[in-house]
Amino acid sequence: MAKKGQYIYEYKHPAVTADTVVFGYDGKELKVLLIKRGEEKEAGTSAYVGEWALPGGFMDVDKDKTIAHTAARELKEETGLKLSVKDFKEVGTFSDIDRDPRERVITVAHYALVKLAEVQADTDADKAEWFALDEVPKLAFDHNKILQVASKHLRRDIHFEPVGFDLLPGIFTMPQLQNLYESILGVTFDRRNFANKMKRYNILAEVDDGTPRRGTRTPIRYGFDKKNYDRLKESGFQLEF
Amino acid sequence: MAKKGQYIYEYKHPAVTADTVVFGYDGKELKVLLIKRGEEKEAGTSAYVGEWALPGGFMDVDKDKTIAHTAARELKEETGLKLSVKDFKEVGTFSDIDRDPRERVITVAHYALVKLAEVQADTDADKAEWFALDEVPKLAFDHNKILQVASKHLRRDIHFEPVGFDLLPGIFTMPQLQNLYESILGVTFDRRNFANKMKRYNILAEVDDGTPRRGTRTPIRYGFDKKNYDRLKESGFQLEF
DNA sequence: ACAAAAGTGTTTCAAATACACCCATGG
DNA sequence: CCATGGGTGTATTTGAAACACTTTTGT
Structure with missing residues (x-):
């Protein structure tokens, strides 16, 4: 001091x-x-x-x-x-x-x-x-x-940086990710369009953490693919929403 | 002082x-x-x-x-x-x-x-x-x-702000505007695509400053439409390139 | 006469949007 | 049993990208 x-x-x-x-x-x-x-x-x-x-x-x-x-x-x-x-x-x-x-x-x-x-x-x-x-x-x-x-x-x-990485736990669900974006931006998205767009970036990987998927009521669990994310960021991308 | x-x-x-x-x-x-x-x-x-x-x-x-x-x-x-x-x-x-x-x-x-x-x-x-x-x-x-x-x-x-407004004279040509963007971003654009995109935003107005347009060799002169520009900016747009 | 500068329109492809139904669980 | 939450696919429209030729002037 x-x-x-x-x-x-x-x-x-x-x-x-x-x-x-x-x-x-x-x-x-x-x-x-x-x-x-x-x-x-x-x-x-x-x-x-x-x-x-x-x-x-x-x-x-x-x-x-x-x-x-x-x-x-x-x-x-x-x-x-x-x-x-x-x-x-x-x-x-x-x-x-x-x-x-x-x-x-x-x-x-x-x-x-x-x-x-x-x-x-x-x-x-x-x-x-x-x-x-x-x-x-x-x-x-x-x-x-x-x-x-x-x-x-x-x-x-949020359009340029991996805010999801930092704010969400290492394993998360699509609805959580969507809700995060909606909270920050103050808008709502169509479930299907949001998931499709996210998946096109190839920065999400389905993970199996042992939680049984017992039906549509238990969401799929994802993690970030940091490698792909970093590559994408290097090449000057834009996460548009 | x-x-x-x-x-x-x-x-x-x-x-x-x-x-x-x-x-x-x-x-x-x-x-x-x-x-x-x-x-x-x-x-x-x-x-x-x-x-x-x-x-x-x-x-x-x-x-x-x-x-x-x-x-x-x-x-x-x-x-x-x-x-x-x-x-x-x-x-x-x-x-x-x-x-x-x-x-x-x-x-x-x-x-x-x-x-x-x-x-x-x-x-x-x-x-x-x-x-x-x-x-x-x-x-x-x-x-x-x-x-x-x-x-x-x-x-x-440059993607969010009217840098052209501030850097170019009040009256300018499309090639000048394009060259400005190319200089700042370090890339080149197709003439036609660039002009089309710019025009779609409705922020450019052809102006007649007396210079005779004596052929294709003298470029069309434009000014910014500040009203439309400000409206566009308010509604949270993105000038993408 | 030829090189340089500027104008113009169309086609193709990718992505954004809009939209509806089914299934499983929890209460 | 029904309300809730979550998954999935397709059709339409819009914008991005690629592309070639013509005109005029300056040298």
């Missing part, structure tokens, strides 16, 4: 933070991980104590190799969630002059996708909580705006 | 800059505006003096309403080019710990599109120069990397 002391500059510097929108999917709807703000460790005074906010915090100028490292470190400290630096996708910089009442703070917003089921155990329930996207309360700072923009980025990226 | 003085913080703060990749199109190829670095006005020591670099500079914590304002202000100061704040599209944050030899500096990169012909007169030729994209020299800091990423963003955005 950064040392407290006296740091002197010839010109004013802003403080820099990294905030992260962590998206998870519970099989029904998209959720976001929020924390309840406590006393600030770093800034002289605290702001928005007791309110909900996105996890994030101040850059450690000496230790954080990049701003994504800040995001990863703070997420870990605040929620217990340990993600790889490359899981953080940058959303943008929020730099309005009055966005923090204490001093000038600019924040670099990120988003990350996690497999909710596998990760729920690791999150520190005392501080962090999952909220359905449409039940997110009023947040500290400009965090509602950040969440909006991050959601927009997710909706865009 | 920011005041020089003694600014004291309890925790280390990084310096923050905004850099901008200004793209222009001369009818043949994509160009970028670069500046020759002189003595730094702000930082104690100067870095990369005499080398080519992207225009940009330090945030004025008291005056710059957002980081985009920093980008606009610095572009104006360094090249004479006066663009609207909303013309700056954010590309990303570059924050590697050793990217500036003087102190920890993180930069927020932007790109902007200009009509080269209309703007060339405004740029201060003493300090700034246009370079073809594939003739860009080795740049200061990590600016070559920033340029790469900005180009990638432009290539992506």
